[in-house]
Amino acid sequence: ETGVTQTPRHLVMGMTNKKSLKCEQHLGHNAMYWYKQSAKKPLELMFVYNFKEQTENNSVPSRFSPECPNSSHLFLHLHTLQPEDSALYLCASSQELAGRVYEQYFGPGTRLTVT
Amino acid sequence: AQSVAQPEDQVNVAEGNPLTVKCTYSVSGNPYLFWYVQYPNRGLQFLLKYITGDNLVKGSYGFEAEFNKSQTSFHLKKPSALVSDSALYFCAVRDIKASGGSYIPTFGRGTSLIVHP
Numbered sequence: 001e002t003g004v005t006q007t008p009r010h011l012v013m014g015m016t017n018k019k020s021l022k023c024e025q026h027l028g029h030n031a032m033y034w035y036k037q038s039a040k041k042p043l044e045l046m047f048v049y050n051f052k053e054q055t056e057n058n059s060v061p062s063r064f065s066p067e068c069p070n071s072s073h074l075f076l077h078l079h080t081l082q083p084e085d086s087a088l089y090l091c092a093s094s095q096e097l098a099g100r101v102y103e104q105y106f107g108p109g110t111r112l113t114v115t
Numbered sequence: 116a117q118s119v120a121q122p123e124d125q126v127n128v129a130e131g132n133p134l135t136v137k138c139t140y141s142v143s144g145n146p147y148l149f150w151y152v153q154y155p156n157r158g159l160q161f162l163l164k165y166i167t168g169d170n171l172v173k174g175s176y177g178f179e180a181e182f183n184k185s186q187t188s189f190h191l192k193k194p195s196a197l198v199s200d201s202a203l204y205f206c207a208v209r210d211i212k213a214s215g216g217s218y219i220p221t222f223g224r225g226t227s228l229i230v231h232p
Binding site: 004006041042043045048056090092096101103104105106107108109111 | 147149151156157158159160161164166205209218219220221222223224225
């Protein structure tokens with residue numbers, strides 16, 4: 001797990017706050033992902049970045065705004081969240097090469113509580 | 116379109132007994148299949164994958180999985196369960212996206228494995 005780090009590990013925020021989640025990967029991968037994991041629900045893919053370009057936005061509300069300044073760092077900017085956004089937010093990375101399929105490496109997650 | 120089903124929310128097994136966690140999939144092209152494990156308050160950890168070749172894939176911590184194309188299954192197995200194997204297990208499939216060429220993963224809902232002493 002030390003290959004992908006996430007900060008903070010826990011975050012409590014009010015619905016009017018603005019906060020950011022940070023992810024850093026030390027594996028030299030070129031693709032990064034944000035997932036939302038809620039209790040009793042499947043893992044939800046939110047965003048995918050490949051070579052710093054966003055390739056997927058899985059119908060995520062605009063109150064979630066991703067940023068990928070380089071292939072090692074990924075941010076998720078949060079504003080005016082709702083209580084139902086409370087969840088574990090997981091970052092992952094993988095090496096994507098044409099014609100090859102590799103596994104993903106996940107960070108430990110940020111446990112977000114929206115009050 | 117691709118999908119993954121894990122039909123059991125929970126699997127209970129006694130320590131020392133063999134375990135099986137089930138997974139079935141649906142893809143339009145070639146399936147690339149993965150198993151991940153999640154311990155409490157941790158992210159997902161890669162266990163093993165099937166890309167091509169031998170249908171029996173061996174992975175970390177003594178786990179293995181068998182790819183069965185006719186049954187579209189990729190069940191996770193271990194000959195002798197340990198209490199420390201208790202965790203949440205996810206099956207995932209990656210198929211080439213119809214446009215763009217990128218491989219987008221789809222995860223199952225997860226199966227909670229409980230190994231009793």
